[in-house]
Every structure is written in C-alpha cells, then in structure tokens.
Amino acid sequence: MSETSPKLRAELEGIPTYKPGKPAAAGGPVAYKLSSNENPYPPLPGVLESVTGAAASFNRYPDMACTGLMNELSDRFGVPLTHLATGTGSVGVAQQLIQSTAGPGDEVIYAWRSFEAYPIITQISGATSVQVPLTSGEVHDLDAMAAAITDRTRLIFVCNPNNPTGTAVRRAELERFLDRVPSDVLVVLDEAYREFVRDVEVPDGVEFYRERSNVCVLRTFSKAYGLAGLRVGFAIAHEPVAAALRKTAVPFGVSQLAQEAAVASLRAEDELLGRVGSLVCERNRVVESLRGQGWTVPDTQANFVWLRLGERTVDFAAACEGAGVVVRPFPGEGVRVTIGEDEANDIFLKVTAEFRKDL
Numbered sequence: 343m344s345e346t347s348p349k350l351r352a353e354l355e356g357i358p359t360y361k362p363g364k365p366a367a368a369g370g371p372v373a374y375k376l377s378s379n380e381n382p383y384p385p386l387p388g389v390l391e392s393v394t395g396a397a398a399s400f401n402r403y404p405d406m407a408c409t410g411l412m413n414e415l416s417d418r419f420g421v422p423l424t425h426l427a428t429g430t431g432s433v434g435v436a437q438q439l440i441q442s443t444a445g446p447g448d449e450v451i452y453a454w455r456s457f458e459a460y461p462i463i464t465q466i467s468g469a470t471s472v473q474v475p476l477t478s479g480e481v482h483d484l485d486a487m488a489a490a491i492t493d494r495t496r497l498i499f500v501c502n503p504n505n506p507t508g509t510a511v512r513r514a515e516l517e518r519f520l521d522r523v524p525s526d527v528l529v530v531l532d533e534a535y536r537e538f539v540r541d542v543e544v545p546d547g548v549e550f551y552r553e554r555s556n557v558c559v560l561r562t563f564s565k566a567y568g569l570a571g572l573r574v575g576f577a578i579a580h581e582p583v584a585a586a587l588r589k590t591a592v593p594f595g596v597s598q599l600a601q602e603a604a605v606a607s608l609r610a611e612d613e614l615l616g617r618v619g620s621l622v623c624e625r626n627r628v629v630e631s632l633r634g635q636g637w638t639v640p641d642t643q644a645n646f647v648w649l650r651l652g653e654r655t656v657d658f659a660a661a662c663e664g665a666g667v668v669v670r671p672f673p674g675e676g677v678r679v680t681i682g683e684d685e686a687n688d689i690f691l692k693v694t695a696e697f698r699k700d701l
C-alpha cells in the first residue's frame with residue numbers, strides 16, 4: 343500500500359453527515375417510527391400495482407426525460423415542460439440547484455434551524471452557508487434574511503413550512519421579502535409539506551414563481567404522496583434555471599418505478615389527499631392535547647410537531663423510545679415528532695403528559 347491517500351477536496355472536511363430518522367426498534371413490544379416525517383399509510387393498491395408492473399422491466403434504463411411524469415406535472419400546474427425538472431427526491435434537486443448557482447466564495451442563505459440537508463449540500467459545493475436564526479416564535483426571520491444578502495449571495499432557501507419547527511411564512515411577508523431580493527439571486531421555496539398546509543394565508547409558491555423569474559418551487563412525492571422510498575421530487579422554475587437542472591441531473595437518476603408510482607399517485611390524488619386530511623386532523627388533535635398539557639407548541643402546518651426541550655431533549659427522546667415511539671432529537675434544541683398512526687400519537691402524548699410533571 344502506498345503511503346499517501348488520494349487527495350480529496352478540502353471542502354469535504356467537517357461536513358455533517360445526514361442523520362436519517364432512527365428506525366423503529368425491531369422485535370420490541372410496539373414500535374412506531376415518528377422520526378422521518380414519513381407517511382404512515384401503506385402504498386395505495388393501485389400505486390403498488392404500477393410499481394410491480396414497472397418492476398418487470400428493470401433490466402432496462404428508465405425514461406431519462408421522465409416523459410409521462412413531466413407531462414402530468416405540466417398539465418396539473420399549468421407550466422410549460424421547459425419549466426420543470428425532476429430529480430432523486432427534492433433533496434437531489436436542491437443539490438443540483440446549488441451546484442448550478444454556487445461555488446467557492448459564494449454564499450447560500452437559509453434559516454436555522456431548518457432542513458438539515460441545506461448545510462451539507464452547500465458545503466459539498468464549496469459555497470459558504472449563511473445561517474439566519476429563526477425568530478423566538480420559531481419562524482423564518484425574513485427581514486434578517488434579506489439583510490444578510492451580499493453581492494456574493496447566489497441562492498436563498500425558504501423552507502415553507504419549516505422543517506423541523508412546522509411554522510410557515512405568510513403571503514404578505516414573503517412578498518415583502520421577495521421584493522427585497524435582487525432578481526439575480528435564486529430564491530428556492532422548499533414546499534415539501536405543502537399538502538399539509540391549512541392556513542389560507544400561507545401562499546402556494548407557484549403563485550410567486552409565475553410572477554418572478556428568480557423564484558423556484560421545490561416539491562416532493564416523499565411526504566403527502568407516500569413515496570419516500572422511491573426518491574422522486576421536482577422543481578418548477580423558469581429558464582435558464584430549469585435548463586441548468588437538466589444539465590446537472592444524474593443521468594437516469596429517477597427510476598422507472600418511481601416515475602410510474604408518481605404518475606399513479608397524481609391520478610389517485612383524491613384518495614391520497616384524503617389521507618393527508620386525516621393526518622391534518624390528527625395533527626390538530628396532537629397540538630391541542632399538548633397545549634392542554636401546558637406545552638408551548640409553535641403553530642405547525644406540516645405533518646410533525648416541534649417541542650423546544652433544550653437540555654431535556656435527549657432524555658425526552660429516550661423516554662419516547664422506552665414507550666415505543668422513536669422521535670427525532672436535535673440535542674440541546676428540541677424534538678421533532680412526526681404525526682403517525684393514531685396509536686403512535688397516543689403513546690407520544692402519554693410520554694409528554696408524564697414528562698410535563700417533571701419539568
């Protein structure tokens with residue numbers, strides 16, 4: 343063996359590794375996974391059939407242009423095909439957006455705490471993260487984000503609703519913010535949880551894309567549509583951003599199984615959105631119960647709730663695990679808990695009630 347190892351890019355040093363939600367313990371009494379914001383419902387029979395059908399030809403490469411899915415999305419959103427790009431989950435598309443806009447010396451602005459993929463994909467590109475703290479109400483501080491823009495800013499993420507706090511920014515404040523962003527800086531509205539939003543003042547980012555050439559909307563099939571394991575998401579963006587996304591895509595990244603499942607899901611949307619409605623009811627029940635127990639819970643528009651537990655975070659996560667639900671701790675800050683099966687939510691609420699007594 344030679345003495346020296348291959349030279350790797352210095353930017354890779356110190357990149358935090360993405361922490362997947364912990365799986366539910368196998369073999370335990372009851373164990374529910376509330377750590378990854380997944381959809382607890384199993385695949386719809388029709389969607390499953392489309393995937394098993396596509397499986398018969400996985401010796402072939404997928405349709406690289408994702409033609410069927412692109413056509414479906416184009417009709418559904420009323421956007422030209424040239425304004426669409428698909429990718430390996432919306433995280434994949436987000437990474438392509440950074441690759442397309444930012445490199446060493448450039449800055450990427452986002453709120454913090456927000457989606458944990460942002461610092462990772464920013465650092466991989468060699469660009470610098472500019473993290474702007476959330477307000478005391480756990481909401482994006484859009485004024486501070488606008489003030490953080492410099493002539494090196496290339497991309498700004500607005501995670502709406504925000505992962506992990508669930509809070510969402512409203513139309514008027516987002517509009518005011520967008521007015522302050524120079525038109526050569528790309529604003530990415532990451533709307534992974536859009537389908538769970540019930541506050542009518544929270545805008546559909548597509549409205550802003552239609553009016554502004556520097557706005558890009560990111561959506562995913564992983565959450566409301568229940569396809570997390572298949573890896574497919576997409577962006578709606580103007581040329582040349584959408585064209586850049588097609589250039590930076592991993593060839594054949596989106597499998598044929600994922601493409602077929604996404605099309606089948608869009609066609610079964612009524613049923614899927616019915617499930618989302620049930621999850622939203624559960625979310626409201628959980629939030630009300632927590633507040634009834636005396637907890638401060640930020641208003642969530644997503645499929646999870648956030649408890650700022652500070653130093654008690656790790657203990658609380660351990661208590662949850664002991665009771666049969668796995669949650670997502672951010673040590674020293676808080677826990678994010680996905681709305682899951684009704685029984686799982688009940689277990690979580692039992693733990694919070696017990697924990698409350700000791701606070």
Ligand SMILES: *Cc1c(COP(=O)(O)O)cnc(C)c1O
Pocket residue numbers: 379430431432433434457501505532534561562563564565570573574575
């Ligand atoms: C879950 C999530 C995504 C979606 O990830 P996929 O790669 O599409 O599975 C994107 N953004 C945020 C903020 C998320 O929480």
